[in-house]
Amino acid sequence: MTHILKKIDVNNFSKIFRRYKHHKEHWSVLKKKNKGKDKALEHFDDFYKSVYGSSWEKIREAMLIENNKHVAIVNNFSDHEAIAEKLSLLGAMNLKSLYEIHKKNYEERIKSRASETTSNKIYKMNQPVEMILQNQRQSELQSIFPESYHVPDQLLAQKEDKKKYHPDSDDDDDDELLKSKNIMDPVQLRSMEENVKVHQDENRIIKSSVGLTSSCLYEYVPATKLKGLDDYVLESDHYGHYAQGADFSAKIEKEAILNIPEYLKIYTFESGNDSRFPSPRRVHYDVYDYYLMDGCSILPVLALDLQMGDTVLDMCAAPGGKSLAMLQTLMTYILVANDSSQSRSRHMNEVFQDYLGDFDAWKEKLFLTRHDARAIEDKHIYNKILVDVPCTTDRHNLHADENNIFSPTRVKERLRLPELQTEILLQALKIVAPGGTVVYSTCSLSPVQNDGVVQMALKKCSEEMESVMIVKNLDEALAPLRFIYKFATNCGLKYGHVAIPTKNNNWGPMYFCKIVKLP
Ligand code: SAM
Numbered sequence: 001m002t003h004i005l006k007k008i009d010v011n012n013f014s015k016i017f018r019r020y021k022h023h024k025e026h027w028s029v030l031k032k033k034n035k036g037k038d039k040a041l042e043h044f045d046d047f048y049k050s051v052y053g054s055s056w057e058k059i060r061e062a063m064l065i066e067n068n069k070h071v072a073i074v075n076n077f078s079d080h081e082a083i084a085e086k087l088s089l090l091g092a093m094n095l096k097s098l099y100e101i102h103k104k105n106y107e108e109r110i111k112s113r114a115s116e117t118t119s120n121k122i123y124k125m126n127q128p129v130e131m132i133l134q135n136q137r138q139s140e141l142q143s144i145f146p147e148s149y150h151v152p153d154q155l156l157a158q159k160e161d162k163k164k165y166h167p168d169s170d171d172d173d174d175d176e177l178l179k180s181k182n183i184m185d186p187v188q189l190r191s192m193e194e195n196v197k198v199h200q201d202e203n204r205i206i207k208s209s210v211g212l213t214s215s216c217l218y219e220y221v222p223a224t225k226l227k228g229l230d231d232y233v234l235e236s237d238h239y240g241h242y243a244q245g246a247d248f249s250a251k252i253e254k255e256a257i258l259n260i261p262e263y264l265k266i267y268t269f270e271s272g273n274d275s276r277f278p279s280p281r282r283v284h285y286d287v288y289d290y291y292l293m294d295g296c297s298i299l300p301v302l303a304l305d306l307q308m309g310d311t312v313l314d315m316c317a318a319p320g321g322k323s324l325a326m327l328q329t330l331m332t333y334i335l336v337a338n339d340s341s342q343s344r345s346r347h348m349n350e351v352f353q354d355y356l357g358d359f360d361a362w363k364e365k366l367f368l369t370r371h372d373a374r375a376i377e378d379k380h381i382y383n384k385i386l387v388d389v390p391c392t393t394d395r396h397n398l399h400a401d402e403n404n405i406f407s408p409t410r411v412k413e414r415l416r417l418p419e420l421q422t423e424i425l426l427q428a429l430k431i432v433a434p435g436g437t438v439v440y441s442t443c444s445l446s447p448v449q450n451d452g453v454v455q456m457a458l459k460k461c462s463e464e465m466e467s468v469m470i471v472k473n474l475d476e477a478l479a480p481l482r483f484i485y486k487f488a489t490n491c492g493l494k495y496g497h498v499a500i501p502t503k504n505n506n507w508g509p510m511y512f513c514k515i516v517k518l519p
Helices: 002-007 011-021 027-034 036-052 053-064 080-089 095-123 130-144 152-157 159-164 171-184 234-244 299-304 321-329 342-356 408-431 450-462 475-483
Strands: 068-072 205-207 232-233 252-255 267-268 292-293 308-315 333-336 366-369 384-390 436-444 467-475 498-499 508-518
Touching: 011 467, 053 130, 068 080, 068 321, 080 475, 095 159, 095 475, 159 333, 234 366, 299 321, 299 384, 299 436, 308 321, 321 333, 321 342, 321 384, 342 366, 408 436, 408 450, 436 450, 450 467, 450 508
Parallel strands: 252 467, 308 333, 308 384, 333 366, 384 436
Antiparallel strands: 068 267, 068 292, 205 232, 436 508, 467 508, 498 508
């Protein structure tokens, strides 16, 4: 034996052995690696880069951090004043107060820009162009600082230095601020198709055996591509429905004001402050003091613009965060919180008990139902409907392997999402009372699940119903929120708004779109 071993070149042997240690491309290594969350990241890199361009790297970096930034919603059914004080002492600030201040600054900025433009025309004709540009830039920069603050001259010269003075600014933010004057311009319809260039990739081939019938894919895959592809359907083709409905254009109207309800007390840490709120505690009346939710989750609720006496339906409500926030406005006359899932509905019931206390007191104001939202037929009862649909929950799926919608076993379900989302939204548009509002939302960056679904639902609506739907362009209303929220630009959005995660405010993503049915 020793004799034989001596004859073997051990170094060589170990080399050979190492060579056969599975290479990173080996199927067993890939199988181990290709769990749901790896698949999710692969999918996002493949798709979102082509949609969000150079911004994708920053969004990706933020989303790969598991702990998202929260806001705390004060529970009005407890000792709300003491809770608000406690949150202030933690260093958190009331979003409504901040919004009002920034709105005032923003309005003054717009006013002064308008008067500047006129006076520039009259007496600045002889000024060197450079000076005019510098003055303009000075007033734009000044507008993002408190009124009393003098913007240092070097800030104008050194774009890079601005991070020192405005923690949330990166190049994109700055460009966005400089572009903000466009908010007052007429709405431009942009082509979505040209922003969604998904390249054919052999790795993204789906076996037809997953059971996607041509009728199911009818709206999402061009028929010409399906022909002859008996065994396989390209996943990239799945996005072909952008081309469909391109002939359809919805009516879009600007909306200038975002009303943050008086009693909805949303507390947030300032931009760049990633402190975490302590876990909620039961204090008075045996209910919790505040509810923590992702900072972007409140945006669809705000977009719904609740008014006193509204009759509200939350079509996909569990675990109940947004419904609870709506109840905290103290404005809803009736709120129906619906969800088709039994386990999630149970969870929602617990949330309401934890925050609302005496459940009996709510028996004529709050109803929990468990229907498939597509089958809710209560026509013209609700004047506000929230449609927070099941989606690819992008951030969550980058961090969870269990039950991940990107896992190979759930391909069929994932590809059917846009169809399900469209059907749910269409039903909301059908049943909402004339003059009522529907807000559609997802926590995905996917333009297919976002504007794509809105476009399909509006198109079907126009074919099947007499009613006229108006999409609300909230750019101007949301502008004062940009001190803390970043809304994606240049990603081909036609209808809704996407709040994206950033290093300084790592919450979201959240897409939302406000649609009003004309009376
Ligand atoms: N709005 C909730 C909140 O803020 O806490 C989150 C809703 S979650 C994004 C989507 C919900 O839709 C899930 O709870 C899921 O059970 C529900 N759902 C899925 N398909 C549904 C359907 N066809 N009808 C009603 N609800 C559905």
